Amino acid sequence: MSHERRPSKDREPSPPQAPDAARLPLLSDCGSCFGLCCVALPFAASADFALDKEAGRPCPNLGAGFRCGIHAELRQRGFSGCTVFECFGAGQKVSQVTFEGKDWRQAPGTARAMFDAFGVMRQLHELLWYVAEALTLPAARPVHRELRAVQETTERLTLGGPEELAGVDVAAHRGEVNALLLRVSELVRAQVPGRKKERRGADLMGARLKGASLRGADLRGAYLIAADLQGADLRTADLIGADLRDADLRGADLTGSIFLTQAQVNAARGDAATRLPPGLRRPAHW
Numbered sequence: 001m002s003h004e005r006r007p008s009k010d011r012e013p014s015p016p017q018a019p020d021a022a023r024l025p026l027l028s029d030c031g032s033c034f035g036l037c038c039v040a041l042p043f044a045a046s047a048d049f050a051l052d053k054e055a056g057r058p059c060p061n062l063g064a065g066f067r068c069g070i071h072a073e074l075r076q077r078g079f080s081g082c083t084v085f086e087c088f089g090a091g092q093k094v095s096q097v098t099f100e101g102k103d104w105r106q107a108p109g110t111a112r113a114m115f116d117a118f119g120v121m122r123q124l125h126e127l128l129w130y131v132a133e134a135l136t137l138p139a140a141r142p143v144h145r146e147l148r149a150v151q152e153t154t155e156r157l158t159l160g161g162p163e164e165l166a167g168v169d170v171a172a173h174r175g176e177v178n179a180l181l182l183r184v185s186e187l188v189r190a191q192v193p194g195r196k197k198e199r200r201g202a203d204l205m206g207a208r209l210k211g212a213s214l215r216g217a218d219l220r221g222a223y224l225i226a227a228d229l230q231g232a233d234l235r236t237a238d239l240i241g242a243d244l245r246d247a248d249l250r251g252a253d254l255t256g257s258i259f260l261t262q263a264q265v266n267a268a269r270g271d272a273a274t275r276l277p278p279g280l281r282r283p284a285h286w
Helices: 021-026 080-084 090-098 108-134 138-158 162-166 170-189 262-267
Strands: none
Touching: 021 108, 080 262, 090 108, 108 138, 108 162, 108 170, 138 162, 138 170
């Protein structure tokens, strides 16, 4: 069966929309961060990074003021991986709240604890991003009370000190939140008429899905690396954890798709005709 479908001639690019207020603190603010992603995280020489760097060692491009020295040329200089990363606001939270504005250069003894806290905080903030989105979805109203409860619990965890953050069982907490997000996904996608494709965790690397009808599909954790999704209908699809590196989203419609993040969008390829959900920015490299 062909996946082709004729694109609508009257489809217009959607204008960028601001994220809802609840998610504003969950957007990265590099000016308030101590360059944590440039130090705490490791990376290996590859198509995404021009060199090897171990965890805890500052990237050679990190300047004295915690600014990237090649920020405007990251892709040209072989650091496209940096343009994809999103900390969901964890960097500024750890820098300004957990460690009260004391950076790892001025207080080297805090470095290890700060970097460890950053890893935990990023995961907690990612969960808060998903929960905040779920609370904006009318179809998820039956579980809004439970979502608010888990949101409060997660926010309380983010306010702990370095030792408290180190003791958080992130995997267990993620499992609890994910159970609710699954329920949200079911409720939202049930609004889409007809049979929906269930491709959770599917290997769709390089798949030819140009013009495919994937409306309301379950694409959680699917491998869509370099997949051809030109003009595909991804409205109301669940894209949590889907790997969209180099996926071709030119002309694709992601209106109302759920749990899509800026990092996923940044990793893909698109154009002015790609329609994105509210709150997500069209990357400059598109």
